Amino acid sequence: MRLFDSFSRLINGLSKTRSSLYEKIRGVERDMAALDENFLERVEEILIEADVGIRVAGELVGALRDKIKQRRSLEKGEALVILKERIVTLLSQDRPSITLEDAIPFVTLIVGVNGGGKTTTAGKLAFRYLKDGKRVLLSAADTFRAAAAEQLRILSERIGSEIIVQADGADPAAVVFDSIRAAKSRNYDYLIIDTAGRLHTKSNLMKELEKIVKVTAREIPGAPHEVLLVIDATTGQNGLSQAKEFLKFTGVTGTVLTKLDGTAKGGIALAIRSEMGIPIKYVGVGETMDDLVDFSPEEYAEGLLGENRSWI
Numbered sequence: 001m002r003l004f005d006s007f008s009r010l011i012n013g014l015s016k017t018r019s020s021l022y023e024k025i026r027g028v029e030r031d032m033a034a035l036d037e038n039f040l041e042r043v044e045e046i047l048i049e050a051d052v053g054i055r056v057a058g059e060l061v062g063a064l065r066d067k068i069k070q071r072r073s074l075e076k077g078e079a080l081v082i083l084k085e086r087i088v089t090l091l092s093q094d095r096p097s098i099t100l101e102d103a104i105p106f107v108t109l110i111v112g113v114n115g116g117g118k119t120t121t122a123g124k125l126a127f128r129y130l131k132d133g134k135r136v137l138l139s140a141a142d143t144f145r146a147a148a149a150e151q152l153r154i155l156s157e158r159i160g161s162e163i164i165v166q167a168d169g170a171d172p173a174a175v176v177f178d179s180i181r182a183a184k185s186r187n188y189d190y191l192i193i194d195t196a197g198r199l200h201t202k203s204n205l206m207k208e209l210e211k212i213v214k215v216t217a218r219e220i221p222g223a224p225h226e227v228l229l230v231i232d233a234t235t236g237q238n239g240l241s242q243a244k245e246f247l248k249f250t251g252v253t254g255t256v257l258t259k260l261d262g263t264a265k266g267g268i269a270l271a272i273r274s275e276m277g278i279p280i281k282y283v284g285v286g287e288t289m290d291d292l293v294d295f296s297p298e299e300y301a302e303g304l305l306g307e308n309r310s311w312i
Helices: 002-013 015-031 037-049 054-071 078-091 118-131 146-159 172-185 202-217 237-252 268-276 297-305
Strands: 106-111 135-141 162-163 188-195 226-232 252-259 278-286 293-294
Touching: 002 015, 002 278, 002 293, 002 297, 015 118, 015 268, 015 297, 037 054, 037 188, 037 202, 054 078, 054 268, 078 226, 078 268, 078 297, 106 118, 106 146, 118 135, 118 146, 118 188, 118 226, 118 252, 118 278, 118 297, 135 146, 135 172, 135 237, 146 162, 162 172, 202 237, 226 237, 237 268, 268 278
Parallel strands: 106 188, 106 226, 135 162, 135 188, 226 252, 252 278
Antiparallel strands: 278 293
């Protein structure tokens, strides 16, 4: 039931992007007498408009071109099948993840720029773990934004999670230090650290983030076990620029795409995964605490290029 629910939410969340891809590609197929080079050029334009990136669009169209060369022609509808298969391949080359069995407490660092849904994602992730019967501690290490700690505190009360909070303006690394000590002494399964929404152009703020990483590594060998970069899917290619900067400073292990239900450019997931080698771990497809769903390459490809319908 949970798998089907996740599938339906991801499919529905991609409805705007699907309108930009599935319907347009099918329209080009109907209008053209043959699936030739002109068809390929138009498909590439459509993919770029959906923010998959120039390089990825070229790779996807290259897969179509190879098939056409092998068979001299394609049947109507086959292009979408080939594109879906290639998308799944591009998104499935993920490195193994550390699990809870490998590290207790399991430390997750949430990073990203302001406005991307970072603090909300921290709460939603905690909610997922709590539903699985795990003990979760939240750390309000975003001490630069006055409302951040209060927002996380309200979320913690709503979901029933414990939280470590200090005064606004406190040293973020000190908050993290106290949180780690509490997580270890109280035997929490997960520690989720919400960091400031750092502007990736400000090197001093990135250095503060590096300091947090060093504190966690010193107190818990191998930590942080996961660094999730939260990206607002509506930002398009700017999200890719953010990913590159955060990768330099924090060793991002995965990304969370938020507001995927609000954009026609959900192809940014392909650009991030292909160009940066960073797996997409979760996607946000709504406002409720349940609306953080697992990312699946197969479901994502179906959401982009499957039939335009809603799942119930």
